[in-house]
Amino acid sequence: MNETNEYTVYLALGSNLGDKQKNIEEALDKIEERIGSIISLSAFYLTTPVGFQSENIFVNCVCEVATFMNIYSVFSKTQDIEKEIGRTVKSRNGQFSDRVIDIDLIMVGNLVINTPDLIIPHPRFHNRSFVLDPLYEIAPDLIHPLLGKSIRELKEKL
Numbered sequence: 618m619n620e621t622n623e624y625t626v627y628l629a630l631g632s633n634l635g636d637k638q639k640n641i642e643e644a645l646d647k648i649e650e651r652i653g654s655i656i657s658l659s660a661f662y663l664t665t666p667v668g669f670q671s672e673n674i675f676v677n678c679v680c681e682v683a684t685f686m687n688i689y690s691v692f693s694k695t696q697d698i699e700k701e702i703g704r705t706v707k708s709r710n711g712q713f714s715d716r717v718i719d720i721d722l723i724m725v726g727n728l729v730i731n732t733p734d735l736i737i738p739h740p741r742f743h744n745r746s747f748v749l750d751p752l753y754e755i756a757p758d759l760i761h762p763l764l765g766k767s768i769r770e771l772k773e774k775l
Contacts, residue, residue: 637676653684659751679751695720
C-alpha cells in the first residue's frame with residue numbers, strides 16, 4: 618500500500634477505563650485528523666473483558682477508514698493516539714489488562730503482513746465477538762484473506 622492509492626483499513630477500538638465513550642470519540646476524532654476519512658462506523662457495543670478478569674465493562678466499535686497513508690504509518694499513528702489518550706501499558710505475551718483506549722488494525726483488504734511489530738489481518742479478531750459483531754454491522758461481506766470466509770460466515774461460526 619503506497620501513498621498514491623487510497624485504500625480502506627478496518628480499525629477496532631475499545632475502552633474500559635474512565636469515560637469510555639468519550640475515549641472512543643476522542644480516538645475517532647484523532648483518526649479522522651491524522652489517518653483518513655471514516656467511511657463507516659459501527660454502533661458502540663458494551664462487552665465483558667476477554668482474556669482477563671475485570672469489573673470494568675468495555676465499549677467497543679469498529680470503523681472503516683479511507684487513507685492514502687502507508688500501512689506502517691497508520692499503525693504508528695494509532696499507537697501515538699493511544700499514548701495521547703492515556704494508554705501507557707500495551708498487552709504483552711497474551712497478558713491483557715484494563716485500558717483507557719485500544720486501537721487495533723483488523724484488516725486491510727487482502728493485505729497479509731506478519732512482522733514482529735505488525736500482523737494483518739489481526740490474528741485473533743475472527744474469534745472475538747467484540748470485534749466480529751461491530752465489523753459484521755459495517756462490512757458483512759468482507760473476506761478474511763487467510764481464512765477465505767466472509768465476516769458473516771465467521772460471525773455465524775462463532
